[in-house]
Amino acid sequence: MALRKRVLRTLLENKGRYIGIFILIFIGSFSFLFFRGFSGNYARLINEFAEENKQEDVSFTTYEPIADVPALEREVGAIIETHRHYDVQLPEERELRLIGLTETVNKPQALTGRDLANPGEILLSPGFFNSNGYQIGDKIEVGGKTFTVIGTAALPDYVYILKYVNDVMAPPGFGVGVVSADELEYPEAVTVYAVRFNDRTNVKAQVSGLYNALVGKGISLSEWMDASTNKRIRMPWATISGMQAMSVPVPTAMFLLSCLIVGLMIRRIVRSESVIIGILYAQGYRRKELVRHYLSIPVLISAAAGVSGVLLALPLIAPSVKVMATLYYTVPYENIAISFLDIALGILMPVAFLGIACLLVIRQELNKPPAELMKGSREKAKANIFERVLKLESLPFDLKFKVREQLRSVSRLLFLLFGVMAASFIMLIGFAINHSMNVVFSGESDAEFNYSWEYAFKELQQGEPSPGAVPFNAIRCYPAGRETVEFYLSGIITDVPYVSDLLDAKGNELPKGQVNITSLLANRLRIGVGDELTVVNRLDGKEYSLVIDGIVQTYSGQFVYMPLSGFNKMLGMPEGSYSGVFSEETQNYDPAVLSGAKDLRNVTNTMDELMMPMMTVIISLAVLGALIGAIIIFLVISLTIEESRSSISLLKIFGYRSKEVKKLMLGSSRPIVIIGFLLSIPVMLASMNAMYAYLGEMINIALPILLSPGYVVISFVLIYGVFELSKLLCARKLAAITMSEALKAGAE
Amino acid sequence: MGWGVRVFLTVTNLVKSYQTGIATPVLKGLSIELDKGQIGVILGPSGSGKSTLMNIIGGVDKADSGTADVGGTRVTDLSDSQLVEYRRESVGFVFQFYNLIPNLTVAENVEVVSNISKSPLPLQDVLASVGIADKKNRFPRELSGGEQQRVSIARAIVKNPALLLCDEPTGALDFNTSRSVLALIQKVNAEFGTTILMITHNSAIAGMAHAVYRLRSGEIAEATHNAELVPAERIEW
Numbered sequence: 001m002a003l004r005k006r007v008l009r010t011l012l013e014n015k016g017r018y019i020g021i022f023i024l025i026f027i028g029s030f031s032f033l034f035f036r037g038f039s040g041n042y043a044r045l046i047n048e049f050a051e052e053n054k055q056e057d058v059s060f061t062t063y064e065p066i067a068d069v070p071a072l073e074r075e076v077g078a079i080i081e082t083h084r085h086y087d088v089q090l091p092e093e094r095e096l097r098l099i100g101l102t103e104t105v106n107k108p109q110a111l112t113g114r115d116l117a118n119p120g121e122i123l124l125s126p127g128f129f130n131s132n133g134y135q136i137g138d139k140i141e142v143g144g145k146t147f148t149v150i151g152t153a154a155l156p157d158y159v160y161i162l163k164y165v166n167d168v169m170a171p172p173g174f175g176v177g178v179v180s181a182d183e184l185e186y187p188e189a190v191t192v193y194a195v196r197f198n199d200r201t202n203v204k205a206q207v208s209g210l211y212n213a214l215v216g217k218g219i220s221l222s223e224w225m226d227a228s229t230n231k232r233i234r235m236p237w238a239t240i241s242g243m244q245a246m247s248v249p250v251p252t253a254m255f256l257l258s259c260l261i262v263g264l265m266i267r268r269i270v271r272s273e274s275v276i277i278g279i280l281y282a283q284g285y286r287r288k289e290l291v292r293h294y295l296s297i298p299v300l301i302s303a304a305a306g307v308s309g310v311l312l313a314l315p316l317i318a319p320s321v322k323v324m325a326t327l328y329y330t331v332p333y334e335n336i337a338i339s340f341l342d343i344a345l346g347i348l349m350p351v352a353f354l355g356i357a358c359l360l361v362i363r364q365e366l367n368k369p370p371a372e373l374m375k376g377s378r379e380k381a382k383a384n385i386f387e388r389v390l391k392l393e394s395l396p397f398d399l400k401f402k403v404r405e406q407l408r409s410v411s412r413l414l415f416l417l418f419g420v421m422a423a424s425f426i427m428l429i430g431f432a433i434n435h436s437m438n439v440v441f442s443g444e445s446d447a448e449f450n451y452s453w454e455y456a457f458k459e460l461q462q463g464e465p466s467p468g469a470v471p472f473n474a475i476r477c478y479p480a481g482r483e484t485v486e487f488y489l490s491g492i493i494t495d496v497p498y499v500s501d502l503l504d505a506k507g508n509e510l511p512k513g514q515v516n517i518t519s520l521l522a523n524r525l526r527i528g529v530g531d532e533l534t535v536v537n538r539l540d541g542k543e544y545s546l547v548i549d550g551i552v553q554t555y556s557g558q559f560v561y562m563p564l565s566g567f568n569k570m571l572g573m574p575e576g577s578y579s580g581v582f583s584e585e586t587q588n589y590d591p592a593v594l595s596g597a598k599d600l601r602n603v604t605n606t607m608d609e610l611m612m613p614m615m616t617v618i619i620s621l622a623v624l625g626a627l628i629g630a631i632i633i634f635l636v637i638s639l640t641i642e643e644s645r646s647s648i649s650l651l652k653i654f655g656y657r658s659k660e661v662k663k664l665m666l667g668s669s670r671p672i673v674i675i676g677f678l679l680s681i682p683v684m685l686a687s688m689n690a691m692y693a694y695l696g697e698m699i700n701i702a703l704p705i706l707l708s709p710g711y712v713v714i715s716f717v718l719i720y721g722v723f724e725l726s727k728l729l730c731a732r733k734l735a736a737i738t739m740s741e742a743l744k745a746g747a748e
Numbered sequence: 749m750g751w752g753v754r755v756f757l758t759v760t761n762l763v764k765s766y767q768t769g770i771a772t773p774v775l776k777g778l779s780i781e782l783d784k785g786q787i788g789v790i791l792g793p794s795g796s797g798k799s800t801l802m803n804i805i806g807g808v809d810k811a812d813s814g815t816a817d818v819g820g821t822r823v824t825d826l827s828d829s830q831l832v833e834y835r836r837e838s839v840g841f842v843f844q845f846y847n848l849i850p851n852l853t854v855a856e857n858v859e860v861v862s863n864i865s866k867s868p869l870p871l872q873d874v875l876a877s878v879g880i881a882d883k884k885n886r887f888p889r890e891l892s893g894g895e896q897q898r899v900s901i902a903r904a905i906v907k908n909p910a911l912l913l914c915d916e917p918t919g920a921l922d923f924n925t926s927r928s929v930l931a932l933i934q935k936v937n938a939e940f941g942t943t944i945l946m947i948t949h950n951s952a953i954a955g956m957a958h959a960v961y962r963l964r965s966g967e968i969a970e971a972t973h974n975a976e977l978v979p980a981e982r983i984e985w
């Protein structure tokens with residue numbers, strides 16, 4: 001049928017525009033399936049791993065061994081398996097945590113190679129294995145013993161490998177290795193009780209039950225790690241939630257933008273062809289046939305783009321999950337599957353979105369009686385409310401003209417505004433995350449430590465600390481009634497500098513003799529100076545009340561500081577006792593008395609390692625934002641020109657110079673582009689803050705979202721550059737409009 | 749032409765053809781003249797080349813050969829960018845279908861031209877003299893055809909052009925409206941001394957012009973000059 005050929009011709013006539021729309025929908029479908037497939041698979045892998053390999057619900061360490069573990073198991077209805085671990089320093093600043101093989105709780109699973117079978121064998125975490133370039137069969141020297149590397153393994157309690165559970169990242173060169181339990185006869189090895197309840201419902205209550213049972217028996221805990229707040233276990237869920245959250249707004253934004261623009265274009269086509277439509281009607285064509293004809297363009301485009309997006313996302317999901325599973329969160333990666341529903345949605349959603357939007361537009365146009373249609377489409381000149389209400393008389397003509405040009409089509413204006421906002425948003429997110437990470441983890445802010453080493457003791461110390469050591473005492477606690485927020489209450493000495501300077505928002509040093517809270521924690525708890533804070537000791541459940549005297553401005557760390565003497569008195573600890581020290585020089589403590597030693601100097605190194613993959617993400621986001629911006633701005637400018645052909649032609653007749661025509665026609669979008677960009681900044685900050693607050697609650701992290709002026713400028717330059725580029729591309733279209741178009745107007 | 753004050757427009761041997769597969773000659777070596785401050789009318793059936801002639805004089809189309817001089821400028825020798833300046837400075841256009849910009853108000857449509865002219869007439873005066881001062885904030889769609897044509901005339905004269913070109917200005921209007929628009933054109937000529945070249949296929953209009961050229965297939969079939977002008981209000985057809 002002749003109508004069918006016209007569809008193809010319409011598509012070819014405006015290639016550029018349809019390619020732009022294709023890319024928008026493509027991005028939508030791709031990101032939908034990719035994020036869904038990725039997060040869905042990852043969530044499933046992690047859940048299955050936790051179930052099949054019996055991930056702990058809680059683990060703890062005690063000052064004295066528990067005498068009768070089987071009795072405790074019966075009492076609380078759980079499997080409690082003890083294992084030991086021991087940190088061994090290796091050459092080149094590497095460190096390996098040897099973990100004894102367990103049989104029932106936190107069972108490791110070999111990812112490559114095979115399971116442990118013989119003494120003298122070791123399974124390594126994949127990151128450590130890869131970064132050291134080991135091969136299966138290599139012999140390695142660890143802690144005075146020689147082990148044979150037989151493969152890599154995932155551990156349910158080390159899905160995210162952290163040396164200290166309250167860190168955000170492990171130091172570079174840190175890894176874990178599973179060895180047979182007999183190999184851990186080191187006297188300094190820590191014994192951990194890992195607990196998994198038999199009844200899988202209401203685990204939270206059972207965890208508190210166990211806690212009360214232990215405290216009731218007078219067992220003093222030296223560590224208590226609830227899986228629900230344990231970063232080694234919860235961290236991947238933050239990423240998964242983030243991805244799941246991304247799988248909705250990005251595609252929705254792309255599809256909605258496409259709807260707006262395609263709806264606009266279809267309306268234009270239908271209106272400009274209203275005479276033909278009227279004639280076809282008069283000749284007995286049914287409305288259904290005509291609707292189908294005009295609907296075929298959006299349906300074709302969206303189906304093609306949806307299928308392409310899905311086809312590109314499909315093969316990328318499995319490799320991405322694998323990369324994630326080896327480099328970041330270690331889980332076994334098998335049977336990666338993509339749900340048919342997701343695939344179908346990835347294709348059908350854009351078709352439905354565009355189909356429905358265009359159907360509404362087309363029906364509205366075709367509902368007019370044939371006689372009216374045949375009269376033509378002069379009515380497109382009707383002025384809308386905004387054009388009518390606006391009083392522009394006193395403005396200079398150029399400005400008036402541009403305002404009118406923009407107001408002419410409200411949907412076009414909204415498309416441009418939201419489109420630029422979406423593009424800037426995507427761009428800014430990458431930069432904001434990058435900058436926030438830099439500020440939080442690198443030397444840009446308060447991470448400038450006054451000491452190089454932090455030592456933590458297994459037991460409370462008393463007496464004079466060794467020379468050069470600055471003592472502190474700390475307990476892990478949570479605010480009464482809000483267990484998910486964990487922080488340290490630290491007693492610090494007041495006459496020498498603390499590990500980091502305690503500065504308030506104005507940069508003034510806060511007195512160390514008072515109770516100071518870090519700004520991140522204060523924001524999270526919504527408390528300020530003069531407020532009372534009730535804290536609960538995580539290890540013994542005792543409550544203490546504090547009044548906040550000052551707020552330490554910081555982008556990292558959740559702490560409450562008070563003087564050591566007051567701290568010890570409040571907790572009933574001996575005067576002068578301490579649980580750790582800071583020191584400028586290394587101290588020669590017996591490893592047996594230490595529960596950890598932290599090199600504060602390599603925080604930045606850790607950052608560099610993390611920044612490599614970050615950079616790729618940020619650059620991709622910036623490119624994606626610029627691409628979307630370019631498409632949207634190009635579409636709008638080219639549509640504006642299309643709709644103003646006769647005006648442009650007239651301007652040329654009246655003797656407007658081509659530079660003047662360009663300025664009037666192409667420049668009118670500029671303020672919208674700028675406003676869209678500016679609006680995207682608060683929108684991005686607000687939504688990222690909400691997202692971070694949600695994720696922070698999951699993994700007990702308080703992350704600020706910060707935007708540096710430099711990055712704002714870079715983003716603006718990119719968006720604005722894209723605008724100028726689109727103008728350049730469209731200038732040719734402008735030049736191609738002849739004066740005869742207006743001379744002949746109405747003459748057919 | 750002894751009574752001419754000063755010749756303002758001279759077209760000599762103008763030739764123009766369009767390439768549509770085969771070359772179609774539209775103007776076949778045609779010559780006309782018009783004195784400063786006079787009204788000239790070009791009469792002829794549809795397709796005889798009236799618009800083509802006017803477009804060349806107005807600097808929006810090019811001739812194959814021959815010359816057109818307007819106020820001492822050889823329009824046919826101007827480059828594209830010189831033509832832009834020529835149109836900008838010297839020519840006002842009035843079209844059959846008004847060609848107003850639909851999303852601009854009446855006043856703004858006139859400003860489109862006054863915006864780029866060196867010494868435009870006061871906007872208010874121009875609107876008043878064409879009789880649409882009270883409708884200056886309306887959009888073109890909200891006006892009748894005659895009113896729209898008045899706006900179009902206001903737009904053409906606001907820059908006080910040396911030459912006003914009207915291509916069938918009454919072609920889309922009814923009799924009474926046509927007469928009042930023609931009266932307006934006559935008034936512009938009298939008030940501002942504008943030289944006016946008007947196209948029409950209505951020979952009744954010939955009476956209101958100083959010079960009348962009958963065009964037939966790209967050639968001048970007859971040229972007449974009226975010593976006495978008929979006021980537009982008295983024209984009948």
Ligand SMILES: Nc1ncnc2c1ncn2[C@@H]1O[C@H](COP(=O)(O)OP(=O)(O)O)[C@@H](O)[C@H]1O
Nearest residue numbers: 766767768774793794795796797798799800801
């Ligand atoms: N751009 C063009 N291309 C081809 N032929 C044209 C073009 N413009 C006009 N013509 C032809 O030139 C002839 C004269 O046209 P025109 O000057 O518009 O006549 P009129 O204004 O007297 O009706 C007509 O036959 C028309 O078809």
Ligand SMILES: [Mg+2]
Nearest residue numbers: 798799800915
């Ligand atoms: Mg004509």
